[in-house]
Amino acid sequence: MSGPTNGGRSHSYQALRDSEELHRATLSSISDAVFMTDDLGSFTYVCPNVDVIFGYTPDEVRSMGSLERLLGGQLFSLPDLVARREIQNVECDVVSKSGQPRSVLIHLKHVSIQGGTVLCTCRDVTELKRTERELAMARQKLAHAGQLALLGELTAMIVHEVKQPLTAILANVAAATASLKRDRNLDPAELRSILDDIQEASGSAADIVDRLRALARQRSREQVPLDLNDVVRDTLRMLAAEARRRGVRVREELHAAAVSITGDRVSLQQLVTNLVANALDAVEAASESHRQVTVRTSFDAGAAMLSVSDNGGGIAAPHLPKLFDAFFTTRNEGVGLGLAIARSIAEEHGGRLSARNNPDYGATFRFDLPAR
Numbered sequence: 446m447s448g449p450t451n452g453g454r455s456h457s458y459q460a461l462r463d464s465e466e467l468h469r470a471t472l473s474s475i476s477d478a479v480f481m482t483d484d485l486g487s488f489t490y491v492c493p494n495v496d497v498i499f500g501y502t503p504d505e506v507r508s509m510g511s512l513e514r515l516l517g518g519q520l521f522s523l524p525d526l527v528a529r530r531e532i533q534n535v536e537c538d539v540v541s542k543s544g545q546p547r548s549v550l551i552h553l554k555h556v557s558i559q560g561g562t563v564l565c566t567c568r569d570v571t572e573l574k575r576t577e578r579e580l581a582m583a584r585q586k587l588a589h590a591g592q593l594a595l596l597g598e599l600t601a602m603i604v605h606e607v608k609q610p611l612t613a614i615l616a617n618v619a620a621a622t623a624s625l626k627r628d629r630n631l632d633p634a635e636l637r638s639i640l641d642d643i644q645e646a647s648g649s650a651a652d653i654v655d656r657l658r659a660l661a662r663q664r665s666r667e668q669v670p671l672d673l674n675d676v677v678r679d680t681l682r683m684l685a686a687e688a689r690r691r692g693v694r695v696r697e698e699l700h701a702a703a704v705s706i707t708g709d710r711v712s713l714q715q716l717v718t719n720l721v722a723n724a725l726d727a728v729e730a731a732s733e734s735h736r737q738v739t740v741r742t743s744f745d746a747g748a749a750m751l752s753v754s755d756n757g758g759g760i761a762a763p764h765l766p767k768l769f770d771a772f773f774t775t776r777n778e779g780v781g782l783g784l785a786i787a788r789s790i791a792e793e794h795g796g797r798l799s800a801r802n803n804p805d806y807g808a809t810f811r812f813d814l815p816a817r
Contacts, residue, residue, distance in 0.1 A: 477568050481561035484523060486511040489561040498549065498569045500542030512565060515539075516551070526555045526563065536570070548574045584789055614646045670817055671713070673704035673742050673749055680717040681740065684725075692733040693725055698741040704749045705817040708794045716790045716798075719783040720753040720810050727757030727808065749816040756807040760800060768800050787812075 478498050481490035487510060491503040499506070499515065506515060513519050520535045533553045541547055552566040617639045624635065681695060688695045721738060728736040739754045760768065767773045769788040784798075787810075791798040796814030803809055 477566050480506075480512060480515075480565040480567075481556070481558065482512050482563045482565065483560055484562050486513050486563070488512065489559065496542075498541070498547060498567055499539070500545075505542075512563070516549075516567075520551060521553050521563075523555075523563070526553055530555070547571050611646070611650060614643050614650075617642045617646070667709050668707050669710070671706050671708055671710055673706050673713075673751060674699045676710060676713045677717055677740055677742060677751065680714045680721070683714075684718065684721055688725060688738070691725055691729065691736070693728055693736040693738055695721070696737065696739045698739060700742045700744050702744070704742050704744045706749050706794075706814060707817045708814070712790045712793065716787045716812065717751070717753075719787040720812075723783060723810070724753050724755040724757070727755040729757075731757060744816055747816055749814050751812040751814075752809050754803065754807060754809040756803075759802040759806060760808045765800065769798065784810075 476494070476497050478495045479490075479492040480488060480495075483489055488507050491506045493503055495501060495503055495506050501509075501515075509515050516537060517539055518537075520537060521533060526533055531554070535551045535553065537549055537551065539547050539549050547569055548571045550568045550570045552568075554564045555562060556564045558564075621636065621639045677697070677699060681697065685695070717740075721740065724738040728738065735756060737756050739752075741750075741752045741754070743750045764773075769784050773785075788798045791812055791814070794814050796812055798810065798812050800808060800810045
């Protein structure tokens with residue numbers, strides 16, 4: 446069999462040259478910076494447009510000697526990279542030649558190309574990170590605006606609850622005053638009982654006020670170990686007076702053991718408040734004897750779950766996709782932020798908030814999140 450003709454070889458060489466030219470043109474026009482190093486991290490290739498991100502010329506980068514010096518530290522282990530057999534992604538902050546801080550997303554892969562064993566691609570994500578920070582701030586401001594709106598609703602709900610300890614205090618003071626009028630030498634045991642009642646009622650009133658202040662205050666989220674059952678109990682105590690006023694029976698079906706999670710207590714109380722308040726609205730049209738809201742918690746396979754079910758009219762099919770959108774509401778007097786804020790809080794905790802209609806009547810909102 447005869448070898449390739451001169452014309453065939455010429456065509457192959459031209460195709461190879463065209464391919465190399467295409468790769469050179471591609472590498473010189475993209476905004477990513479591409480490097481290749483040997484096992485020791487020394488450069489074997491530096492792309493011509495490295496200055497786009499780092500501000501250095503290719504010769505200046507080569508003079509640094511290693512990828513570690515350019516990126517400011519050792520970002521990977523070669524044996525790990527070899528073992529992975531896939532691209533490893535690393536984010537780091539670097540300083541360009543002009544002194545500007547840059548956020549860089551780095552893709553690393555083990556290769557074997559002309560003495561190079563590590564292929565490194567750097568992408569400038571500084572603007573993306575800035576946008577993410579601005580979006581997070583906007584979400585926090587939206588959440589705080591929702592807290593203030595919720596605060597107004599809660600204030601009306603809690604007025605009755607605050608009146609109860611204040612009424613108890615006044616009643617005990619009146620009893621002590623009447624006893625003193627009858628007998629100057631008041632029995633110490635009776636006085637101690639009156640003072641204990643006043644102290645307990647004062648503590649209850651102060652606790653309610655503290656909850657309101659915590660909701661009103663704009664602050665950073667504090668992730669701490671919590672028992673989801675405690676969060677639910679505290680929130681339902683705060684909403685008990687409103688549920689009674691509306692003639693709604695609220696059932697607690699909480700997991701028998703502690704449901705250990707990590708989260709921000711006030712934020713999670715707000716989530717539960719929003720879901721329960723939504724459920725109270727949903728059962729308004731039902732007859733008073735049938736108005737019921739059920740709050741459940743469970744723990745299974747490393748996941749915690751909270752659900753709030755009602756026996757109202759359910760969710761209309763066209764409304765299901767828009768339930769968690771900001772400013773979407775089916776109530777004439779509603780703002781439409783409650784469920785949107787609840788979803789935002791759920792996502793901040795690495796969880797998921799969902800809604801579905803029950804098989805018989807009503808709807809269930811479910812919050813799934815990682816357990817601690």
